[in-house]
Amino acid sequence: MTSRQRRIILARGKHSNPDQSDGELVRVRVPNRENGEMFGVIVQMLGHDRVRVRCEDGEVRVGRIPGRMKKRVWMRIGDTVLIVPWDFQSDSKCDVVWRYRNNELEWLKRRGILKMF
Numbered sequence: 001m002t003s004r005q006r007r008i009i010l011a012r013g014k015h016s017n018p019d020q021s022d023g024e025l026v027r028v029r030v031p032n033r034e035n036g037e038m039f040g041v042i043v044q045m046l047g048h049d050r051v052r053v054r055c056e057d058g059e060v061r062v063g064r065i066p067g068r069m070k071k072r073v074w075m076r077i078g079d080t081v082l083i084v085p086w087d088f089q090s091d092s093k094c095d096v097v098w099r100y101r102n103n104e105l106e107w108l109k110r111r112g113i114l115k116m117f
Contacts, residue, residue, distance in 0.1 A: 040083045061094040
């Protein structure tokens, strides 16, 4: 296993790395503001791959979970997610792009990136 593969696995939280003394994560996805990405919290599960998300800008949107995430990433009420509003109907609909794990949320809070929640 190369060091690059080890870093990717560590970012997912599967193993601990004895080389890192402070327990810092190597890689956490942060919102790309130029593409319109923002944080959100799942408020309600609507079924048929849809969720209701309370977004960082105060709007409540209906989020669509894409097929590549449907079976691989399980989502529950209260999970913090990364969303991208649609180009049209941007105030009411969005796509869910990423779900944050607890260790990723702690890292974001320590760095001051996640201030809303």
